[in-house]
Amino acid sequence: EIVMTQSPATLSVSPGERATLSCRASQSVSTNLAWLQQKPGQAPRLLIYGASTRATGVPARFSGSGSGIEFTLTISSLQSEDFAVYYCQQYNNWLRVSFGQGTKVEIK
Amino acid sequence: DVQLVESGGGLVKPGGSLRLSCAASGFTFSSYGMNWVRQAPGKGLEWVSSISGISSYIYYADSVKGRFTISRDNAKNSLYLQINSLTAEDTAVYYCARDLYWGQGTLVTVSS
Numbered sequence: 001e002i003v004m005t006q007s008p009a010t011l012s013v014s015p016g017e018r019a020t021l022s023c024r025a026s027q028s029v030s031t032n033l034a035w036l037q038q039k040p041g042q043a044p045r046l047l048i049y050g051a052s053t054r055a056t057g058v059p060a061r062f063s064g065s066g067s068g069i070e071f072t073l074t075i076s077s078l079q080s081e082d083f084a085v086y087y088c089q090q091y092n093n094w095l096r097v098s099f100g101q102g103t104k105v106e107i108k
Numbered sequence: 109d110v111q112l113v114e115s116g117g118g119l120v121k122p123g124g125s126l127r128l129s130c131a132a133s134g135f136t137f138s139s140y141g142m143n144w145v146r147q148a149p150g151k152g153l154e155w156v157s158s159i160s161g162i163s164s165y166i167y168y169a170d171s172v173k174g175r176f177t178i179s180r181d182n183a184k185n186s187l188y189l190q191i192n193s194l195t196a197e198d199t200a201v202y203y204c205a206r207d208l209y210w211g212q213g214t215l216v217t218v219s220s
Contacts, residue, residue: 034208036153043203043210043211043212043213044153044203044210045210046208046209046210049208055208087152087153089153091207094141094143094158094207095141095143095158095159095160095165095167096155096158096167097143097145097155097158098155099145099152099153099154099155100152101152102152102153
């Protein structure tokens with residue numbers, strides 16, 4: 001089982017500031033890594049796949065980087081609608097996916 | 109467009125059973141492996157079970173092994189999860205997912 005670890009658990013950021021979220025895998029997942037955004041009462045929404053490719057309709061302020069075991073999601077200038085919980089998901093094998101525990105981005 | 113629509117959730121007593129369904133459309137269902145993922149109230153996402161396109165491979169999380177059964181009917185473009193011997197710890201929103209696509213989820217509440 002591939003264990004995904006996210007940091008920090010909570011990130012307090014002011015609107016307009018940059019946010020950097022980290023995700024580490026217990027073994028290499030190459031670039032088989034997605035970032036999901038979830039708001040209260042909603043299903044997860046795909047932001048990034050392939051570690052760095054934005055999904056359709058995702059604003060350019062969201063960017064992903066990394067490969068192997070270390071990954072980063074950067075939100076360049078936080079907007080009010082970006083305050084949410086973010087999960088990383090590895091899909092090295094689509095039948096054995098796993099998730100990080102989430103990073104909550106809250107208003108400072 | 110890919111669409112995944114879950115149904116079958118509800119309130120069930122401890123020890124009870126439910127069958128969750130996921131209706132898929134917008135893609136060739138039999139060509140894709142499918143997953144069930146759950147999220148307990150206030151908690152993170154937990155992978156529950158997976159099944160390959162023609163049911164050759166099936167996997168379960170340790171937390172549900174022996175109690176949950178995943179299946180699919182490719183003729184009906186449908187995915188199922190039979191959940192038995194439910195406990196309060198199984199209370200969660202259950203999502204059907206295909207690689208990068210998610211349904212809206214169905215809520216299972218286990219309470220007496």
